[in-house]
Amino acid sequence: MFAPRWGWGLGSLQLGQLQVWTAEAAGRWACRACQTRLYGSGPDERWPGSDPEVSGFGPAGRTLKEWALLVSPFGRLRARLPCHLSVRPLDPLTYPDADRVLVAVSGVEGGAQDPARLQVKYDEALKEVAIVSDTIDPQATVEVNAPLKFGNTDLNIKSSGSGCIKVQNIECDNCKIETEHGTSILQSVKSQKLHVQTRGGKVICLGTVYGNIDICASDKSTVTVDKLQGSSVNISTEDGLLKAKYLYTESSFLSSAAGDITLGSVHGNITLQSKMGNITVDSSSGCLKASTHQGALDVYVSQLGKVELKSHKGSILVKVTSSLQAHLQLSGKEVDVNSEVHVQEMAEAHKDDGIIITGLMNQANKHEKWIKADAPKGTVSFRSQSWFQSLKLQD
Numbered sequence: 001m002f003a004p005r006w007g008w009g010l011g012s013l014q015l016g017q018l019q020v021w022t023a024e025a026a027g028r029w030a031c032r033a034c035q036t037r038l039y040g041s042g043p044d045e046r047w048p049g050s051d052p053e054v055s056g057f058g059p060a061g062r063t064l065k066e067w068a069l070l071v072s073p074f075g076r077l078r079a080r081l082p083c084h085l086s087v088r089p090l091d092p093l094t095y096p097d098a099d100r101v102l103v104a105v106s107g108v109e110g111g112a113q114d115p116a117r118l119q120v121k122y123d124e125a126l127k128e129v130a131i132v133s134d135t136i137d138p139q140a141t142v143e144v145n146a147p148l149k150f151g152n153t154d155l156n157i158k159s160s161g162s163g164c165i166k167v168q169n170i171e172c173d174n175c176k177i178e179t180e181h182g183t184s185i186l187q188s189v190k191s192q193k194l195h196v197q198t199r200g201g202k203v204i205c206l207g208t209v210y211g212n213i214d215i216c217a218s219d220k221s222t223v224t225v226d227k228l229q230g231s232s233v234n235i236s237t238e239d240g241l242l243k244a245k246y247l248y249t250e251s252s253f254l255s256s257a258a259g260d261i262t263l264g265s266v267h268g269n270i271t272l273q274s275k276m277g278n279i280t281v282d283s284s285s286g287c288l289k290a291s292t293h294q295g296a297l298d299v300y301v302s303q304l305g306k307v308e309l310k311s312h313k314g315s316i317l318v319k320v321t322s323s324l325q326a327h328l329q330l331s332g333k334e335v336d337v338n339s340e341v342h343v344q345e346m347a348e349a350h351k352d353d354g355i356i357i358t359g360l361m362n363q364a365n366k367h368e369k370w371i372k373a374d375a376p377k378g379t380v381s382f383r384s385q386s387w388f389q390s391l392k393l394q395d
């Protein structure tokens with residue numbers, strides 16, 4: 001229908017799409033391409049440019065073709081691509097009416113990609129911009145700037161093969177991201193409902209990600225999170241590490257088959273489950289339920305809800321602040337309570353080939369706040385230490 005154009009060209013208007021090839025636009029994109037090249041070294045971007053799985057995505061190379069679609073009002077972005085995809089907000093100063101979606105495809109100089117293989121369409125009835133290709137070079141990068149804001153915008157993007165997805169500074173109602181082996185990077189995203197799925201790629205959340213979040217990572221995929229905030233958060237991995245610095249949620253469910261679960265500061269009701277992996281929590285305030293079959297548990301409790309810890313085959317280390325009020329029930333093959341912990345009404349019972357220690361810390365009400373730890377084949381160690389100490393020990 002139209003001749004594919006390479007590099008910069010002149011303005012042309014086609015089939016309801018506004019195709020921008022002006023010098024001004026070319027300059028802007030050229031400039032953005034320079035910024036893209038800096039990803040690997042920029043301290044804020046934290047783009048893992050050195051990572052072989054995503055290299056080629058960072059230094060995007062030359063812009064080969066671009067589109068500016070007139071959309072009014074915008075509703076949905078759908079993408080199905082075998083290459084890299086980056087989604088960012090449309091600049092509100094340049095486009096105060098929020099009525100454009102800008103799409104650019106870039107690739108490495110001399111690459112074999114043909115941008116004509118990329119279909120970019122706006123469906124007015126669906127209010128949907130669709131970006132689709134089966135055949136574009138996997139090394140190419142598609143960059144989208146869209147007016148994504150709360151109030152009826154959806155993002156539904158999927159990459160195949162090793163295509164990576166990066167979504168930055170956007171808001172949307174429903175956000176669905178899927179990769180096969182490519183990395184997904186979410187940076188400062190707000191969404192009512194956010195669903196991320198990967199069959200083997202990494203999932204990296206940078207800055208704060210808000211919303212009801214569901215991350216499902218299979219095979220060796222790892223999930224790394226700076227900060228998640230939402231009423232409901234579910235994350236699962238199979239073999240890969242699940243690591244989060246901050247979690248502020250009403251309820252979270254985190255699970256891994258063989259990977260470790262390593263958490264920093266967690267708030268709210270949290271359930272953690274691993275079959276083979278270790279579970280570490282630097283600081284928990286709220287209800288915590290953690291269990292592992294083969295692994296060990298290492299948990300620091302700073303503020304108490306109910307805490308229930310179980311390791312079927314491994315050992316458990318529980319650390320608490322000395323002022324914590326708690327009813328304790330510690331059972332294991334061995335139980336070791338540090339002499340610095342002052343336990344009242346301490347009782348010891350023997351059962352099978354294990355021991356059960358019960359008692360109260362700081363006149364706790366028996367029925368409200370308790371810590372239960374059970375390691376039938378291992379040792380339960382109970383220590384009192386300041387949060388500060390616990391951090392130092394971790395380093």
Ligand SMILES: *[C@@H]1O[C@H](CO)[C@@H](O)[C@H](O)[C@H]1NC(C)=O
Nearest residue numbers: 194212213214232233234253
């Ligand atoms: C998390 O899982 C629970 C239980 O399966 C479910 O009720 C909840 O809707 C899930 N939350 C999200 C954000 O998917």
Ligand SMILES: *[C@@H]1O[C@H](CO)[C@@H](O)[C@H](O)[C@H]1NC(C)=O
Nearest residue numbers: 249250251267268269286287
């Ligand atoms: C945690 O769960 C308890 C009930 O199990 C509930 O009363 C409490 O409000 C929850 N906490 C949060 C932060 O949602």
Ligand SMILES: *[C@@H]1O[C@H](CO)[C@@H](O)[C@H](O)[C@H]1NC(C)=O
Nearest residue numbers: 260277278295296297298315
């Ligand atoms: C799990 O924890 C145990 C006990 O602390 C430790 O010996 C082991 O190396 C840990 N495993 C991994 C994979 O970190």
